[in-house]
Amino acid sequence: MTGQVSKECPICWDSMADNVAKLIPCQHEFHLSCIRKWYHSRISDRTCPNCRVEIRELIDMDHNVNINLTLQLDLIFDGLVDNIGAQLMNMNIRDEQKIYQEQNIVLESETQEVRLMLIQCHICGDSDAEVDRCCKHCQNMYHAGCLRQLSAEVNDNTESSGGHCAYCHEQLIPLNIGTRTRIWNPVDTDIYRGMIRNRNSILTEILYESSQSAAVGSSDINQTCNLEMNDIDHSWDCMERNRKRKEIAYQEKCQIQRHVRGILDDYYYGCRKITREQYTEINRRVSRELYDLSGGIYQNLNMDYDEQARRLIIKEVEKLT
Amino acid sequence: MVHRANNRASRMLAEYKQIREQLQSHESILMLCPAGDGGSLSKWEAQFCGPENTPYADFTFTLSIEIPEMYPNEPPNCRFPPNHICHPNIKWSTGEVCLDLLKHETWSPMYNLLQVVEAIRTLLAEPGVDSPLDVDLAKLYSVDKQAYQGLVTYRLCSRTL
Numbered sequence: 178m179t180g181q182v183s184k185e186c187p188i189c190w191d192s193m194a195d196n197v198a199k200l201i202p203c204q205h206e207f208h209l210s211c212i213r214k215w216y217h218s219r220i221s222d223r224t225c226p227n228c229r230v231e232i233r234e235l236i237d238m239d240h241n242v243n244i245n246l247t248l249q250l251d252l253i254f255d256g257l258v259d260n261i262g263a264q265l266m267n268m269n270i271r272d273e274q275k276i277y278q279e280q281n282i283v284l285e286s287e288t289q290e291v292r293l294m295l296i297q298c299h300i301c302g303d304s305d306a307e308v309d310r311c312c313k314h315c316q317n318m319y320h321a322g323c324l325r326q327l328s329a330e331v332n333d334n335t336e337s338s339g340g341h342c343a344y345c346h347e348q349l350i351p352l353n354i355g356t357r358t359r360i361w362n363p364v365d366t367d368i369y370r371g372m373i374r375n376r377n378s379i380l381t382e383i384l385y386e387s388s389q390s391a392a393v394g395s396s397d398i399n400q401t402c403n404l405e406m407n408d409i410d411h412s413w414d415c416m417e418r419n420r421k422r423k424e425i426a427y428q429e430k431c432q433i434q435r436h437v438r439g440i441l442d443d444y445y446y447g448c449r450k451i452t453r454e455q456y457t458e459i460n461r462r463v464s465r466e467l468y469d470l471s472g473g474i475y476q477n478l479n480m481d482y483d484e485q486a487r488r489l490i491i492k493e494v495e496k497l498t
Numbered sequence: 499m500v501h502r503a504n505n506r507a508s509r510m511l512a513e514y515k516q517i518r519e520q521l522q523s524h525e526s527i528l529m530l531c532p533a534g535d536g537g538s539l540s541k542w543e544a545q546f547c548g549p550e551n552t553p554y555a556d557f558t559f560t561l562s563i564e565i566p567e568m569y570p571n572e573p574p575n576c577r578f579p580p581n582h583i584c585h586p587n588i589k590w591s592t593g594e595v596c597l598d599l600l601k602h603e604t605w606s607p608m609y610n611l612l613q614v615v616e617a618i619r620t621l622l623a624e625p626g627v628d629s630p631l632d633v634d635l636a637k638l639y640s641v642d643k644q645a646y647q648g649l650v651t652y653r654l655c656s657r658t659l
Contacts, residue, residue, distance in 0.1 A: 188570055188607040189505045190512035211505070215607055218571040226606040 186211050197238040203230045209237055298323055310349045312342035429475040434464045436482035440490055463489045506569045510539035513611055520612060527615055540565045544615045549623040553650040559583055570607035573600045574614060584653040586625040586636035596631045597621055
């Protein structure tokens, strides 16, 4: 439109007039938002999608700032808030030496080395000013709304412990970007007192309603914040317990399957009575039956799994002929 | 400025335009077009001829492609119809394709649909015998090419059209 030749982003194929990131050292360019989403979807992969070179840092060309991708983080978030943060929106500014004493980091850091890092929700991968939760331990950051969305996948349960990180289960702390107090915009239908509503989730709706009724007649933001933290407490508690339960169930299953495979291997490798497909099918059926018989618990003392497996396998093999 | 919008839709539209242009002069890919209903660009179908100087040369193949929600950050799911193609890296009974490029770990958002179809066609000429889906056929390929070619031709001729 402007007569200026603009390249296309190789990821989304849209024009790259702005929102450009350049990778270092290979100099390949992508949309900043596209390359971020790509890196977000590949947790351990930090190579260039084009040439597969290991990427050390990327340059946000619009703001001309370098973002280090290899930084090992050790940040304290209370001191990170400032005006430039509001402008850059997606980044933290950190002065390494003076972080403890500084209240106004920006002015000082102009003459010193400033390190930038990404603020990015570890659930949805978006970088924006709504990212408002941070883990003290591993510095993973989240949207409160995304945490809640995840929590909707486990059924509700209302015991409370700490607000926990999805990765290391350490305590989460509030993270403010841009300004110290968040700007609440009750007109925006998706955001209510800083919480992102997810209309697909029933649990979110319930949480939203309960926090709304509790906040009626009160303009006290702290109260809402507390509620918010409690919601997250609940969600993570539920999710954590669900995860553990699944993990245990999986281990029990593996132990039972080991017996089945032991016997089936004789049939397959020993006398070649069954084909590979039959092996898989029988393995599945017999394991499932044994699993049901054991009531989900591996009871090696009460049950002779080898004998039971053999019995069931013989039955299955007979069915084949 | 947050780009929350779905990348898949706009990218598929751009690819669609490009594919239409490039296919006009393409020798081996006969067709690559959306197959979903309601003008959706999430399901595609491809048709191509087998590569020259291979037992696949005289046959045409159909490939169905599904574009995942996270495309291009996730690879497309490609699959032949069942009992359609006999190849060390393709499961005869299901049409499942085993190709490095299409794996989560090796995929790059730089690849596009046309390249994917071309890569699968190349796979027909150059089977990867290290990660076969059909162990017996891969073995045959590495010890007795002639027998392999015979078997492939036989099965392709016998497939129901």
